[in-house]
Amino acid sequence: MDAIHYWLPVLWAAIIGVAVVLYVILDxxxxxxGILFPFTPEEERRDVMMNSVAPFWDGNETWLVLGGGGLFVAFPLAYAVIMPALYLPIIIMLLGLIFRGVAFEFRWTAKxxxxFWDQAFAYGSITAAFMQGVVLGGYLQGIHVENNxxxxxxxxxxxPFPLFTGVALVIGYALLGTTWLIMKTEGELAVNARRWSKYLLLAVLAIMVIVSLWTPLAFDRISERWFTWPNILYLSPVPILTALAAFGCWYGLNNGREVMPFMSAISLFLLGFVGLAISNTPYLVPPSLTFWDTAAVPESQIFMLVGVLIxxxxxxxxxxxxxxxFRGKVREGEGYH
Structure with missing residues (x-):
């Protein structure tokens, strides 16, 4: 295999990986x-919550488009295999995102x-988050492929595993939401968010432990990747850094820090993604099709790569x-809508 056929798919896999990570964190x-909406019934606090993300939320989904579009262009075979396997959860996820997006705009004008729009925003967010986790779990457990x-x-x-990861991602997103509120709001809302964050952090850590045990026990390819010598030595920094990120989040929550809990929660997501990437690389359709098996011809990859690099x-x-x-706190009565 010459250099261009080897490195182009690797580069595109990295671009798609970055897009997915940025989407998961920013959206x-x-x-x-939205997941926290049912636990915050006061209208004034809901207004503050929505205003805290009003300047950002639309642009955040740019990364979802880049990830899906990049997969279609650079790895058409992977796209053709993954989509039929996960059509239903993907479509339900998109419907949840649509309801959430419409509710975000209509809530202000309907006052x-x-x-109804509060409910649509809350349950659209919960549905989208849960289905994203189901898609992740369905992907990780492997897709049955015959003749490409x-x-x-x-x-x-x-x-069981995809449904568990669906619940897990809802809890993980809730942690990102509470730590965001600590950073962006003040008063009783921020106090409540700090209290919720402690419980959610413990839940996220328990989930990470369960997934770390479940995946190697259920999938031999992951067990071989993590628990064979010398891999176990080379990969040991990942769980160590995860423990440090968890400690940083807990320390920040207990010591009145405002930015530290959010950045630490992001670090937990990043390290979780690193762990998943290590477990599955170089398979783009686990456990059978690699980056190179599913890549488009170099001309197509280069054509789109020029646009992406610009x-x-x-x-x-x-x-x-x-x-x-739009840095700084959002207070009651303030907003960008």
């Missing part, structure tokens, strides 16, 4: 706010008769600019 905390085509059943994803710095620059411009 995760505003999905987390004072906005109860999906050969499984419509409901292969409806199994647009990606602009999108990143715009994202940093917006977060910098």
């Amino acid at each position: 995760g905390f505003d999905l987390g706010l 004072p008769n906005h109860h 085509a999906f050969a499984g059943g419509t409901f292969d994803w409806f199994a 647009m990606l710095p602009l999108i990143l620059g715009y994202t940093v600019f917006v977060y910098w411009m």
